[in-house]
Amino acid sequence: MAARRRGLTPGERELWSRIARSAKALHPPGKPAKSQREETTLPISEKAATTPAAFPRFRVGQSSLPSKPTSVRAPSPAEWLADAAPRMDAKAYKRMTQGKMRPEARLDLHGMTLAQAQPELTRFILSCHANGLRLVLVITGKGRGDHGPLPTRPGALRHQVPHWLHRTPLAPVVQQITAAHYRHGGEGAYYVYLRR
Incomplete structure (x- = not known):
């Protein structure tokens, strides 16, 4: 059974008439829309320049997907820290990135x-700084690889820790952050070099 439609109250009708x-009107009667007027006044050569490119032709059995993915992958935290x-x-x-310095x-x-x-x-970083430590290791793990239908970024901690270290209250005590050497966890860990 269909629900009966409610009519407008007299107050709503009066409000609607004031708004109306x-x-x-966006396009007064008798005048074509702006885009139609511009289209009719453009010379033929300009019309050809503004038309979209033709779609590529496909053969039966040919994949419509591009051979290489066109999306650009965002750099991992280790990559953008290495570029800094x-x-x-x-x-x-150099000694730190080669794993020759031992975290305290x-x-x-x-x-x-x-x-x-x-x-x-x-708590950990501020405590280490207060105790005069210089090099500490923060292990985040690499994160689980998710192979679902939608692309996701694995390793929420791995991506978030560098951002936390660059913000207050930690930024004033942190001098350098870099991905750990493979013997200390590789991309699943960070060296954090503290200020004196």
Whole structure:
């Protein structure tokens, strides 16, 4: 059984008539729309330049998908940290990235949610800085690979930790962040070099 449609109340009808009286037509009667007027006044050569390119022809059995993906992948945190200029002594930076410096403390964030990990990271970094430590290791894990129908970014912690380290209250005490050497966890961990 279909629901009966409610009519407008007298107040609603009066409000609608006021709105209708104040409205102006986008295209007054008798005048063509702006796009139609421009189209009729363009010379033939300009019309050809503004028409979209023809679609490519396909043969029966040919895939309509491009052979290479056209989307551009966003750089991983390790890639954009590697591209950043070092903000510490070049010799120490080289030794650190080669895994020759041993971290003085480590924090493992495996299995934590973002809400649990952020306060734990803040507490750990500020505590290490207060104790005079210079190089610490923060382990985030690489994240699970998700092979579902929609592309997702694996490793929420791996992507979020560098952002947290670049914001207050941690930014003033952090001098350098870089991906750890493979012997200390590789892309699943970060070296955090603290200021004095």
